[in-house]
Every structure is written in structure tokens, then in C-alpha cells.
Amino acid sequence: MTFDADLDFAPWRLSGVVYGTLLNDPEALALLGQQVNQPPYKAPPQAPVLYLKPRNTLAGEGSIVLAPNPTTPVRIGASLGIIIGTTACRVPEAAALEVVAGYAVVNDVCLPHDNFYRPSLRFNARDGFCPIGPRRRAEDVSDPDALPVRTYVDDVLVHDTSTAGLRRPLRRLIADVTAFMTMHAGDLLLLGVRAGAPLVLPSASRTRVEIAGIGALSNRLGVEECAA
Amino acid sequence: MTRLARVAHAGAIHTAYPHADGVQLADGRVLAETAVTWLPPFEPGTIIALGLNYADHVKELARELTLSAKDEPLVFLKGPGTLLGHRGCTRRPADVTFMHYECELAVVIGRPARKVKAARALDHVAGYTVCNDYAFRDYLENWYRPNLRVKNRDGATALGPWLVSADEIVDPHALELATYVNGQRLQQGNTSHMINSIPALIEYLSDFMTLLPGDVILTGTPDGVVNVTSGDEVVCEIAGVGRLHNTVVDDDTFRLHEHRHSDKGAVA
Numbered sequence: 001m002t003f004d005a006d007l008d009f010a011p012w013r014l015s016g017v018v019y020g021t022l023l024n025d026p027e028a029l030a031l032l033g034q035q036v037n038q039p040p041y042k043a044p045p046q047a048p049v050l051y052l053k054p055r056n057t058l059a060g061e062g063s064i065v066l067a068p069n070p071t072t073p074v075r076i077g078a079s080l081g082i083i084i085g086t087t088a089c090r091v092p093e094a095a096a097l098e099v100v101a102g103y104a105v106v107n108d109v110c111l112p113h114d115n116f117y118r119p120s121l122r123f124n125a126r127d128g129f130c131p132i133g134p135r136r137r138a139e140d141v142s143d144p145d146a147l148p149v150r151t152y153v154d155d156v157l158v159h160d161t162s163t164a165g166l167r168r169p170l171r172r173l174i175a176d177v178t179a180f181m182t183m184h185a186g187d188l189l190l191l192g193v194r195a196g197a198p199l200v201l202p203s204a205s206r207t208r209v210e211i212a213g214i215g216a217l218s219n220r221l222g223v224e225e226c227a228a
Numbered sequence: 229m230t231r232l233a234r235v236a237h238a239g240a241i242h243t244a245y246p247h248a249d250g251v252q253l254a255d256g257r258v259l260a261e262t263a264v265t266w267l268p269p270f271e272p273g274t275i276i277a278l279g280l281n282y283a284d285h286v287k288e289l290a291r292e293l294t295l296s297a298k299d300e301p302l303v304f305l306k307g308p309g310t311l312l313g314h315r316g317c318t319r320r321p322a323d324v325t326f327m328h329y330e331c332e333l334a335v336v337i338g339r340p341a342r343k344v345k346a347a348r349a350l351d352h353v354a355g356y357t358v359c360n361d362y363a364f365r366d367y368l369e370n371w372y373r374p375n376l377r378v379k380n381r382d383g384a385t386a387l388g389p390w391l392v393s394a395d396e397i398v399d400p401h402a403l404e405l406a407t408y409v410n411g412q413r414l415q416q417g418n419t420s421h422m423i424n425s426i427p428a429l430i431e432y433l434s435d436f437m438t439l440l441p442g443d444v445i446l447t448g449t450p451d452g453v454v455n456v457t458s459g460d461e462v463v464c465e466i467a468g469v470g471r472l473h474n475t476v477v478d479d480d481t482f483r484l485h486e487h488r489h490s491d492k493g494a495v496a
Contacts, residue, residue: 019376022371023371041371042370045371047367047369047375047377049369049372049375051305051372052305052307054305055273055274055440056274057437089382117371117373118302118373119303119304119374120372121304121305122300122436125305126436126437127342127438180377180381181310181377181380182309182382183309184309
């Protein structure tokens with residue numbers, strides 16, 4: 001992990017605990033169509049669908065993201081990371097911003113998968129699959145639910161989206177997550193990757209995810225076998 | 229050959245060892261088992277849990293599952309907030325109708341493991357402890373199942389009492405497991421019946437993620453999971469590893485009342 005030196009103390013210092021949020025984009029859920037009512041899902045998700053990015057995934061600016069082989073793409077997943085600033089337990093939506101210390105640019109990488117029945121560690125939890133970039137204090141970000149989010153591959157804009165219009169906007173997500181599990185200072189909660197996030201073959205050399213008002217995170221691409 | 233615990237006593241956290249009269253702290257003090265507050269016996273890194281890793285438990289759940297024998301291991305992760313020590317209390321929320329224990333052998337990694345083959349996998353194990361990995365099935369949804377609302381609730385994954393060094397366990401796949409509720413044995417199994425063995429799990433996991441010292445693998449539970457209710461004393465026992473006590477409490481016993489967050493006065 002890289003750290004902004006002036007944010008490397010509580011409450012902005014990261015604990016290393018990172019929770020991701022799946023299907024927070026209405027478009028991503030809509031793309032599944034009637035599948036959501038059929039086995040194995042049988043119903044659309046009710047509570048937030050969460051997963052962990054364990055410590056082996058954590059990386060930083062300039063780190064190399066390794067595909068398992070040259071023909072498997074990686075999903076470059078720009079996401080706003082919400083830095084929790086205090087112990088957060090059963091936080092009401094109206095008070096949710098009080099537990100936010102700041103925000104981070106996160107590249108939530110995974111291997112593409114279209115079945116969400118099982119937690120998919122093999123796709124989500126690979127070494128180096130969660131680069132974390134620049135951070136900003138909460139008071140320096142005026143509306144976290146309206147931030148442009150852009151992804152570039154080799155300096156070409158390939159995904160142009162924002163943090164707006166999610167199934168659970170930031171406050172609601174914090175309320176619904178802390179309703180059943182306590183979060184702590186330095187924990188990161190990812191707002192979620194938008195539909196259409198690029199699948200990039202490792203023949204590309206560089207990705208950059210940008211969240212306006214927070215910063216940009218660049219990563220290189222490679223292939224596991226060649227990385228020794 | 230060591231057995232270590234972490235306990236809180238008289239305002240500090242201590243390493244503790246087994247003693248005929250309870251536990252002995254590193255400084256020599258001997259205390260009754262109930263005179264200390266037990267913490268998880270080590271500070272876990274990544275917490276990896278297995279679902280459906282005993283053939284009999286798979287059969288038990290088969291009616292409701294979409295499952296095939298060729299599926300890869302069902303692994304999921306937990307966060308640190310769900311951990312609890314020996315003799316802890318686990319809350320049973322008022323709206324839950326089916327909460328069950330799961331007695332599991334917990335395998336603690338001692339050396340980094342990256343693309344380790346099964347034949348060498350046990351070289352990377354520091355030791356073992358007992359886990360009670362509660363599930364709250366009312367909250368089950370079929371998205372990244374088992375979802376975190378079922379499996380990652382505060383204080384619902386007990387570990388302990390002891391971290392038993394690997395050299396004390398001759399064969400981790402020849403251990404009797406049992407769960408007792410109020411003294412009655414309701415769950416029984418043997419680690420020889422795991423579908424994916426510990427070496428196989430370490431090979432599978434370390435192929436895509438580097439395992440680090442302190443990471444722990446909760447290896448799944450056999451059949452016999454039964455609903456527990458407030459006041460139940462639940463003891464998960466693995467022969468040679470330990471007896472892990474837990475008490476199920478309801479919201480009133482837990483002294484949980486709905487407070488508005490702003491009433492706490494602690495938020496800046």
C-alpha cells in the first residue's frame with residue numbers, strides 16, 4: 001500500500017480490512033434480467049452483497065496486476081473507497097457521514113465471472129488484486145455521491161461513469177452494512193464497481209482509474225508465469 | 229510442544245499456558261479458567277472458512293443446495309470483527325429462528341505459502357485450535373453465499389481456547405469432533421471425513437493467494453447442526469485440541485437496546 005504521508009495516522013490510516021460491495025449498480029443487476037429470480041439465486045439480493053479483499057490483495061500506486069495467463073483478462077474495477085473513521089455500529093442513514101473519515105481511489109480487480117452464487121475467492125482474492133491509491137479527507141469532498149469516475153487503459157478512456165445513481169448511495173450503504181456488522185477506524189468499504197468496467201488483457205501495459213476530486217491510481221499489467 | 233492462549237486479566241493482555249488449576253500467565257500467576265477473559269489465542273490475519281467440507285453435512289443440506297461433486301472447495305472470508313474468544317457470549321438476534329453452531333478444526337498458518345503442493349503443505353502449519361463458526365440461517369441469500377449477514381456477524385466466530393502447536397497433533401485428519409449443547413452431544417464427526425483435506429486446501433488456496441503467518445483456515449463442519457436458543461451453553465470439542473465454550477444470549481441478556489447513534493455522544 002502507498003500512503004499519503006499526511007493521512008497516515010488515525011482516523012485516516014488504513015486498517016487493512018477492505019469490504020467490497022457487489023451489484024450496487026442498478027444497471028449491473030438489470031443486466032442479469034430474469035436470472036435473478038431463477039436458480040441458483042431465486043430472488044434478487046436484499047441485503048448488501050459484500051465480500052472481503054484480504055491482505056494478500058492489498059497493493060498501491062504503480063503495483064503490477066498479474067493475470068494468471070496471457071489470454072485471461074482482468075476486470076479493472078474503479079471504486080470509491082469509503083474510509084471509516086470511527087467505530088461504526090448500527091449507524092442510521094442520516095448520521096452515516098459522521099463515521100466517514102475520508103475517501104480513497106481503489107482498483108477492485110477481479111477475474112471476470114458471471115456467476116455470483118458462490119463467493120468466488122479464486123476470482124476476487126488473488127495477490128495484488130486490490131490496489132489502493134490516493135486518499136482525501138472527507139471534508140475536502142463535497143458530494144461523494146456525485147463524483148465522476150473514469151478508467152483509462154494505456155491512456156485511452158475506456159469507461160466513463162460516476163458514483164451517482166447507485167442502488168445504495170453511500171449513506172444508505174453504510175447504514176445497511178453497519179446494521180449487522182461493526183466497522184472500525186481505517187476499514188475500507190467499497191461503494192462498488194459500475195457495470196461495463198473494462199476487461200483488460202495483460203498485453204495492455206497500464207491502467208489508470210480516476211475519481212474526480214480524489215485522485216488517480218495507476219497500475220501496470222503482467223502475467224503470473226513471467227513475473228518470477 | 230506448546231499450548232498458548234491470550235487472556236485479559238487485571239487490566240492487561242497476557243500470554244497464558246495450561247495449568248492443573250486453570251491457566252498460568254507468563255509471569256507465573258495461576259488463575260482459574262473463569263477468572264480471566266479469553267481472547268482468540270492468536271491475532272488472525274486473513275480468516276478463510278470452508279462450507280460443505282464434510283460429506284455427511286453436504287447430504288444434510290442437499291435438499292436446498294445446487295451442488296455437484298465436481299465443484300471446487302466452497303471458501304469464503306470473514307472479517308476480524310466476527311471473532312470471539314473462549315467462554316464468550318454470542319448474540320441471537322430477536323428476529324432469528326434458526327441459528328446453529330458449527331464445530332470446526334481451525335488451521336493456523338505459520339510460514340508464508342505461495343503455490344505450495346499438498347505434499348509439503350503441512351510444513352506451513354503453525355498449529356491448530358477449535359472454532360465455533362455460528363450461522364444465522366434466516367439471513368441466507370443466494371448471492372456470494374454464504375453471505376456476510378449469515379457468517380460475519382459481530383462476535384459469532386469463536387476461536388480457542390488454545391493454539392496447539394502442530395507438533396502436538398500427530399494426524400490432523402484423525403480427530404474426533406463433537407458439539408454439546410447444555411451437556412447433550414448433538415454433533416459428532418471426525419476430521420478424517422473432510423472432503424478437501426488440509427494439504428489439499430493449502431494447495432488450492434496458495435495457488436492464487438499467498439497465505440501468511442496468522443492466516444487461519446476454518447475447515448468446515450460435519451452434520452448435526454441444530455438450532456440453539458438464548459441461554460444455551462455450547463461446547464465444541466476436538467480431541468487433543470480443546471474444548472471451546474460459548475453461551476448464546478438474546479437481545480435482553482446482551483443488554484442491547486436500540487439507541488439512536490446520535491444518542492451515544494461519542495461521534496465527533
